[in-house]
Amino acid sequence: MFGTTRYIAWAMQFYGKVPYDLASSGTPLVTWAELGLPTPDIDDPRAYQALKDACARYNDVSPAEVTPAFGTTQAFFLAYAATLSPGDEVLVEHPGYEPLTRAAEGLGATVRTFERRAEEGFRVLPERVAAAIGPRTRAIVVTSLHNPTGVRVADETIRELAAIAEARGAYVIVNEVYAGFDDLPEDGVFRRSARKLDKNVIAVASLTKCYGLGMYRLGWLLGPEEIALRADAAAVATLGHMPLAHASYGAALFGEIGRLAKRAKVLLAGKREIASRWATSLPNAHWSAPESGLFGLVTLPGRGELLPRIEAHARETGVLVGAGTFFGAPESFRLAWATCDAARFEEGLRLLEPLVSRRA
Numbered sequence: 001m002f003g004t005t006r007y008i009a010w011a012m013q014f015y016g017k018v019p020y021d022l023a024s025s026g027t028p029l030v031t032w033a034e035l036g037l038p039t040p041d042i043d044d045p046r047a048y049q050a051l052k053d054a055c056a057r058y059n060d061v062s063p064a065e066v067t068p069a070f071g072t073t074q075a076f077f078l079a080y081a082a083t084l085s086p087g088d089e090v091l092v093e094h095p096g097y098e099p100l101t102r103a104a105e106g107l108g109a110t111v112r113t114f115e116r117r118a119e120e121g122f123r124v125l126p127e128r129v130a131a132a133i134g135p136r137t138r139a140i141v142v143t144s145l146h147n148p149t150g151v152r153v154a155d156e157t158i159r160e161l162a163a164i165a166e167a168r169g170a171y172v173i174v175n176e177v178y179a180g181f182d183d184l185p186e187d188g189v190f191r192r193s194a195r196k197l198d199k200n201v202i203a204v205a206s207l208t209k210c211y212g213l214g215m216y217r218l219g220w221l222l223g224p225e226e227i228a229l230r231a232d233a234a235a236v237a238t239l240g241h242m243p244l245a246h247a248s249y250g251a252a253l254f255g256e257i258g259r260l261a262k263r264a265k266v267l268l269a270g271k272r273e274i275a276s277r278w279a280t281s282l283p284n285a286h287w288s289a290p291e292s293g294l295f296g297l298v299t300l301p302g303r304g305e306l307l308p309r310i311e312a313h314a315r316e317t318g319v320l321v322g323a324g325t326f327f328g329a330p331e332s333f334r335l336a337w338a339t340c341d342a343a344r345f346e347e348g349l350r351l352l353e354p355l356v357s358r359r360a
């Protein structure tokens, strides 16, 4: 059975509903009208294949490795459905994105975790993963960029995880929904998918975070052919097929990635540096120091559970940050710079100071 995802319930209550949203984790939405595109032929049955081909071209992989999905969310559900049976085990990073756990539990898998620690720069340590893996482990799951810290997992580390998994006949699932921020591709081709790092690496992602297309739900799974086929089977069993209109709009939107990448660069320019200067100037605080993306994690060791103070602060000042408690890091908050322009972001940071200086 699927448990409630507390994080999403909280996000729906607060995100986007405050004057200073330093919590939301996607590039501001772009509308169809702003794009100025003609309405696609939504009755053309060739749109399914066109969407799959467009996903493959964007990710620089073959269409046989692609299963289109509704957002990264359905993509990791399909990745689990393609790798896990009830009673199997999945190893998920901690702190982490809660739906990665809920989806696996819902499919009857046992979720075990491995730590990404502040004092280690939130890196994934393969030896820690190797120590945690068991005979029923079918998948190792990481996000890169990491939600909530924004830290990238090095390609070499993913290869090491792939070797650890391979020894057990298991897979590595890389959630790379934020990876596009490493290299927003103005030519519309993302060349760095973790899928290309080893034969047993499955990558899941979408156009939702980097390009302002959050509401279009254009996601995919990339995997070895046997996994793509099983993911297709899971999609057919749970969905039948995608709406044709979705495929038609989706195929058209892939043609716009280059200009949406430029737009994202303009919207984000300089703000990570502002966040970093602010966070590293805080006394007794730790900053996750992401090298790209649109958020990082501030940890206030010894201050206890921050959630009630984050909520009270949002009500008092209108400044909202993402509560770390939903990622398993209660003394932390995720600081995001996607939504406000630079001046407003700096204003929000000034208003945030009582939260970070206040004692428990």
Ligand SMILES: Cc1ncc(COP(=O)(O)O)c(C=O)c1O
Pocket: 025, 070, 071, 072, 073, 074, 097, 143, 147, 175, 177, 205, 206, 207, 208, 209, 214, 219
């Ligand atoms: C790690 C991670 N995966 C998936 C998602 C959801 O992605 P999508 O909107 O494409 O389903 C999010 C959203 O915050 C996320 O942080």
